[in-house]
Amino acid sequence: xxxxxxxxxxxxxxxxxxxxxxxxxxxxxxxxxxxxxxxxxxxxxxxxxxxxxxxxxxxxxxxxxxxxxxxxxxxxxxxxxxxxxxxxxxxxxxxxxxxxxxxxxxxxxxxxxxxxxxxxxxxxxxxxxxxxxxxxxxxxxxxxxxxxxxxxxxxxxxxxxxxxxxxxxxxxxxxxxxxxxxxxxxxxxxxxxxxxxxxxxxxxxxxxxxxxxxxxxxxxxxxxxxxxxxxxxxxxxxxxxxxxxxxxxxxxxxxxxxxxxxxxxxxxxxxxxxxxxxxxxxxxxxxxxxxxxxxxxxxxxxxxxxxxxxxxxxxxxxxxxxxxxxxxxxxxxxxxxxxxxxxxxxxxxxxxxxxxxxxxxxxxxxxxxxxxxxxxxxxxxxxxxxxxxxxxxxxxxxxxxxxxxxxxxxxxxxxxxxxxxxxxxxxxxxx
Amino acid sequence: xxxxxxxxxxxxxxxxxxxxxxxxxxxxxxxxxxxxxxxxxxxxxxxxxxxxxxxxxxxxxxxxxxxxxxxxxxxxxxxxxxxxxxxxxxxxxxxxxxxxxxxxxxxxxxxxxxxxxxxxxxxxxxxxxxxxxxxxxxxxxxxxxxxxxxxxxxxxxxxxxxxxxxxxxxxxxxxxxxxxxxxxxxxxxxxxxxxxxxxxxxxxxxxxxxxxxxxxxxxxxxxxxxxxxxxxxxxxxxxxxxxxxxxxxxxxxxxxxxxxxxxxxxxxxxxxxxxxxxxxxxxxxxxxxxxxxxxxxxxxxxxxxxxxx
Numbered sequence: 001x002x003x004x005x006x007x008x009x010x011x012x013x014x015x016x017x018x019x020x021x022x023x024x025x026x027x028x029x030x031x032x033x034x035x036x037x038x039x040x041x042x043x044x045x046x047x048x049x050x051x052x053x054x055x056x057x058x059x060x061x062x063x064x065x066x067x068x069x070x071x072x073x074x075x076x077x078x079x080x081x082x083x084x085x086x087x088x089x090x091x092x093x094x095x096x097x098x099x100x101x102x103x104x105x106x107x108x109x110x111x112x113x114x115x116x117x118x119x120x121x122x123x124x125x126x127x128x129x130x131x132x133x134x135x136x137x138x139x140x141x142x143x144x145x146x147x148x149x150x151x152x153x154x155x156x157x158x159x160x161x162x163x164x165x166x167x168x169x170x171x172x173x174x175x176x177x178x179x180x181x182x183x184x185x186x187x188x189x190x191x192x193x194x195x196x197x198x199x200x201x202x203x204x205x206x207x208x209x210x211x212x213x214x215x216x217x218x219x220x221x222x223x224x225x226x227x228x229x230x231x232x233x234x235x236x237x238x239x240x241x242x243x244x245x246x247x248x249x250x251x252x253x254x255x256x257x258x259x260x261x262x263x264x265x266x267x268x269x270x271x272x273x274x275x276x277x278x279x280x281x282x283x284x285x286x287x288x289x290x291x292x293x294x295x296x297x298x299x300x301x302x303x304x305x306x307x308x309x310x311x312x313x314x315x316x317x318x319x320x321x322x323x324x325x326x327x328x329x330x331x332x333x334x335x336x337x338x339x340x341x342x343x344x345x346x347x348x349x350x351x352x353x354x355x356x357x358x359x360x361x362x363x364x365x366x367x368x369x370x371x372x373x374x375x376x377x378x379x380x381x382x383x384x385x386x387x388x389x390x391x392x393x394x395x396x397x398x399x400x401x402x403x404x405x406x407x408x409x410x411x412x413x414x415x416x417x418x419x420x421x422x423x424x425x426x427x428x429x430x431x
Numbered sequence: 432x433x434x435x436x437x438x439x440x441x442x443x444x445x446x447x448x449x450x451x452x453x454x455x456x457x458x459x460x461x462x463x464x465x466x467x468x469x470x471x472x473x474x475x476x477x478x479x480x481x482x483x484x485x486x487x488x489x490x491x492x493x494x495x496x497x498x499x500x501x502x503x504x505x506x507x508x509x510x511x512x513x514x515x516x517x518x519x520x521x522x523x524x525x526x527x528x529x530x531x532x533x534x535x536x537x538x539x540x541x542x543x544x545x546x547x548x549x550x551x552x553x554x555x556x557x558x559x560x561x562x563x564x565x566x567x568x569x570x571x572x573x574x575x576x577x578x579x580x581x582x583x584x585x586x587x588x589x590x591x592x593x594x595x596x597x598x599x600x601x602x603x604x605x606x607x608x609x610x611x612x613x614x615x616x617x618x619x620x621x622x623x624x625x626x627x628x629x630x631x632x633x634x635x636x637x638x639x640x641x642x643x644x645x646x647x648x649x650x651x652x653x654x655x656x657x658x659x660x661x662x663x664x665x666x667x668x669x670x671x672x673x674x675x676x677x678x679x680x681x682x683x684x685x686x687x688x689x690x691x692x693x694x695x696x697x698x699x700x701x702x703x704x705x706x707x708x709x710x711x712x713x714x715x716x717x718x719x720x721x722x723x724x725x726x727x728x729x730x731x732x733x734x735x736x737x738x739x740x
Contacts, residue, residue: 142662143622145669172662178621179637232626 002092002402003430004125007035007383007423008052011044015056015387018356019377020063020364025356030061032383035426040377052428054421056387060355063363063376064096064384064424067336069160069185069239069263069311072098072128075116076105081316081404083117086336087124088402089314092431093336094362094386096126096424099370102133103161109133111148118153125425129155129370134173134184138162141169143176150180155370158185160239165191167224174234183237183261183369186225188246189287193217198327200273200288208279210326213288219245226253229260237369238262240313242287244297250306261369263311264298266335266342271295271409281322281329282409285315299346302361303353309366310358312339316405334403338396340388341415348390349416355390385423392418432731437556439545440565441606449571449610452727456575458740459730460723463499471501472730472740476533478502481524482559483509483539488694488718489559489568493536496725502533502733520544524551534733537561555732563597569693570603572724574611576717577648580689585612590642592674593652593701594623594663600693601652605631618642619652619674622663639674643681648689651676651701667700678705687711694718 012030017040019025031039046053072086073079081089083100090098100117102108108117114130121128132154136142138161146157157177164170164186177184194217199205201212222238222245229236230253241247241262254260271289283289301307315332322329340362347353367374376384396410422429433448441449462470478497482490490506497504507527520539527535533554537545542564548556560566577584589608595601595617608615615633617624628635636642643649654670664670671677676690690702690712698704707714730740 136665143665145665147673148669169662172622175622176620176665 002088004427007032007426007428009033009050010423010428011046011051011053012056012061012385012387013053015059015061017377018060018062018359020356020360021375021377023356030377030385032423035383037377037379037381037383039379054387058389059387059420060390061385061387062359064386064422065094065340065362066097066366066372067093067095067312067314067339068099068309068366068370069101069265070098070314070336071101071103071316071332073104073316074120079404080318083121083128084124085402085404086314087121087126087128089334089336090126091422091424091429092400092402092419093312093339094388094419094422095336096384096386096422097129097367097372098126099129099131099155101158101160102131103138103159107133107138109136109138109144111145111152114149114152114154125427125429127425129153129372131156131158131160131185133157134159134164135169140164140166143173146176146180150182155372156182156185156237158187158239160185160187163187163189163191163221167228170225171228171232174228174232174236178234181235182371183235183259185237185239186221187239188218188221188225189213190217190221193220197288198284199276200290202273202291204273204276208276208326215243215245215290215294218243218287219249222246222249226250226260230258233258235259236261240265240268240287240311241298241301241307242268242290242294244294247297247301247306250301254306261308263309263366264302264307265311265313266339266346267333267409268298269295269302269346270342279326280409281324281326282333282407284326284329284331285313285333286331299351302347303351303357308361308369310339310343310361311366312336314403316403317407318405322407332407334401334405334408337400337402338408338410338415340419341394341396341417342410344390344417345415382425383423385421386419387421388417388419390417392416394418432734436732437549438567438728438732439549439556439558441567441570441603441610442565444567444606446610449574449607452571452724452731453574453578455727455731455740456571456720456724457579459726460575460720463719463723469499469501470726470740473497473500473502473733476502476733477531478504478534478536478729478733479507479527479532480504481507481527481535481537483537483544484560486538486559488721489538492718492721493559493725495722496729499722500726500729502729520547521551524548528552534729557728557732560599563599563602565603565606566599567603568721568725568728569600570607571728572717572721573604573650573691573693574607575720575724576691576713577689579716579720580713581647584608587613587648588616588646589613590616590618590646590649591652592618592639592642592649592676593654595619595652596623596625597655598652604650605633609633616642616645620664620670640680643684643688646688648691649676650691650693653693653695654697654701656697671700675700676702676706678703681706681709681711689713691717
């Protein structure tokens with residue numbers, strides 16, 4: 001069970017402090033007073049009365065995680081997730097900041113809608129930064145009022161859920177966003193090539209008799225977006241990359257001279273399409289779980305830093321949306337609560353990535369993509385701290401889920417690395 | 432009187448011709464302010480005004496200029512002519528030419544249409560706006576207005592705000608201002624700015640307040656509302672908030688700046704009524720200077736030198 005308390009005076013004692021911003025790692029203490037970091041050092045003297053001391057020995061103390069791609073279903077489908085239940089799911093996963101996608105009902109496509117999300121999130125225990133839609137009603141035709149939306153708190157722009165199919169419109173959107181200095185985040189899938197595919201086009205899809213979604217559907221649009229963004233020098237963020245071809249294209253285009261960023265989701269790092277052998281609808285996701293070579297390429301790309309960050313694409317759905325045939329089931333899975341245990345297991349424990357490097361992909365890098373302050377471990381900063389045991393093995397179960405939905409293929413899986421405490425917005429959470 | 436026979440655009444127009452037209456405009460302005468308002472310098476000359484595209488002030492301005500100079504002018508508009516019956520531009524023009532004319536003023540939605548006309552007409556051709564290409568007489572009246580206000584154009588700091596990409600006024604103004612030694616900054620939404628601005632020798636910014644603090648004069652361009660449907664700007668509201676000459680913006684400036692607009696204005700979109708009607712606005716001066724400039728242009732291009740000013 002998750003417990004919460006107001007944060008007054010707390011001493012985080014003897015933790016392994018990893019600061020991904022300054023790139024320093026040391027054993028030490030962090031003192032928090034009135035919700036803010038007041039001291040960081042190797043041995044802060046214990047002052048006694050009025051201080052709560054948390055023994056962090058054996059634990060890692062690092063920046064609160066930041067997930068730049070989540071779907072909280074408010075407004076419209078509050079039965080699947082609300083801003084509040086989503087915030088709790090984020091806390092349970094060690095996230096202190098998230099960026100919410102705009103494909104709600106109604107679509108977040110005006111300054112007034114942005115204002116609604118911002119004001120409704122104010123009192124929640126994490127920072128929620130709304131991503132505005134690129135096109136009105138996500139129809140891919142008319143630009144939204146991005147300048148006014150940014151003034152009201154929009155952090156970036158995306159029609160996620162619906163690819164921007166029209167290249168001329170994508171070009172205009174990238175051009176318009178130049179004024180804002182924020183990325184356009186495109187769901188890169190050619191809708192014609194995708195052709196109603198419900199899983200990766202492969203031997204498995206053929207054997208199951210399911211319509212396949214070719215990896216080319218993603219690659220072609222990734223290629224188009226990369227050409228557009230690099231030739232016009234615009235900011236582009238590629239969402240949930242899933243294919244080897246996309247990784248190869250990224251390698252070809254990404255350089256220090258341009259502003260191309262990308263993300264990968266935990267499920268694309270953990271599963272392969274063969275895992276869908278029993279029509280498990282919790283593995284139905286867009287873009288689909290791909291083949292072994294794709295997974296391998298994605299792991300390499302996140303390890304090497306070619307892909308900048310990990311984003312869950314947390315997509316809650318009701319039981320009735322998933323307890324149906326594979327064809328009829330909705331796309332998407334929840335991902336916040338299981339994220340760290342999954343990526344730590346796959347990347348650090350099984351594929352030799354350093355823990356420091358993994359933390360960057362969950363903290364500094366996503367914040368940089370979205371122009372969010374990433375220098376969190378400085379005196380005077382509001383405490384946003386995640387404390388975890390990197391080695392604890394645990395089985396992911398329904399009881400770990402704070403989301404209103406439980407559509408996760410990770411239920412029953414053994415994960416490595418468990419979140420213990422989160423400090424966020426003047427509160428301390430114990431898991 | 433001029434090196435040029437036609438006035439098609441200002442990009443390659445000789446600077447000496449440009450200066451002569453501007454200077455002569457002031458003489459015509461004096462005449463326009465006398466009781467008689469006339470100078471019969473083009474008696475016996477025939478000018479046809481060909482408006483293939485709608486126009487209010489440019490058409491009236493040319494007609495008036497011709498009448499004040501004593502020329503015989505004929506108006507032709509596409510909506511009431513054989514163009515509607517499917518006649519080609521070449522045929523229409525050759526028919527008109529065979530009726531013996533000395534000059535032609537043309538407005539057409541296609542870039543290059545006025546240059547095309549020079550092939551079929553022996554007299555002088557004056558471009559009154561060809562698509563998104565040039566609108567040289569508008570730029571000349573703008574230069575006259577600036578010179579009248581500041582005494583010179585060299586060294587002036589001029590901001591142009593709006594749809595720079597598709598505006599013939601912006602293009603001609605930029606050519607004229609650069610030729611005459613002014614500094615130019617253009618401002619507008621990134622989707623309406625040319626990507627090759629550096630090649631034009633001008634600076635580009637998205638920050639209107641910066642431009643307004645910097646400039647001596649600002650030209651607000653008409654935002655063509657039909658452009659919104661091409662998705663280049665999301666709404667009138669956003670445009671007005673970020674790129675509109677609002678009363679709030681103008682009243683915060685530390686010095687007075689001259690406000691110009693070629694018309695027709697979308698009040699409440701690119702310019703607030705309070706700004707358009709303020710003392711610093713010279714929008715109606717531009718209109719009167721338009722008649723004087725066009726008299727100057729017609730006189731210098733069509734005059735035979737016998738009837739000196």
